[in-house]
Amino acid sequence: MIFGVIEVKVGHRRYALTPLSHREAQEIEAHGDCSFLSGRIRVDEGLPQDAQAEVLVHEVLHALVEDAGVEWEDEEHIVTVLGRRLAAFIADNAGLMWRLAEVLVPVTMQDFEDCIREGDGR
Numbered sequence: 001m002i003f004g005v006i007e008v009k010v011g012h013r014r015y016a017l018t019p020l021s022h023r024e025a026q027e028i029e030a031h032g033d034c035s036f037l038s039g040r041i042r043v044d045e046g047l048p049q050d051a052q053a054e055v056l057v058h059e060v061l062h063a064l065v066e067d068a069g070v071e072w073e074d075e076e077h078i079v080t081v082l083g084r085r086l087a088a089f090i091a092d093n094a095g096l097m098w099r100l101a102e103v104l105v106p107v108t109m110q111d112f113e114d115c116i117r118e119g120d121g122r
């Protein structure tokens, strides 16, 4: 659980969010990791919370790249550059993020309810 959230859904996969001890982070020489095979994203719990958020965004971007099925030789660099900027964008536009969630989530819930109704044969 990271920031009180157990998992995130990225494309068709769910990733468990688990803390990474600072000692483990030093051993793997990274502040986080994302494993498509095990469905797990870890973030160094020894970092300040804003840095943990940036690492989480970075790892989710790795999951998005995997979900997209693309392979980039310089994926780490691209994800690092975009992750920092996306984390800053989210921080600078928190009101917009809330509004986007309000707009997007009800549509998803309606689609979900439609699927349930269709499944019941109603």
Ligand SMILES: [Zn+2]
Pocket (backbone or CB within 6 Å): 058, 062, 076, 079
């Ligand atoms: Zn990375």
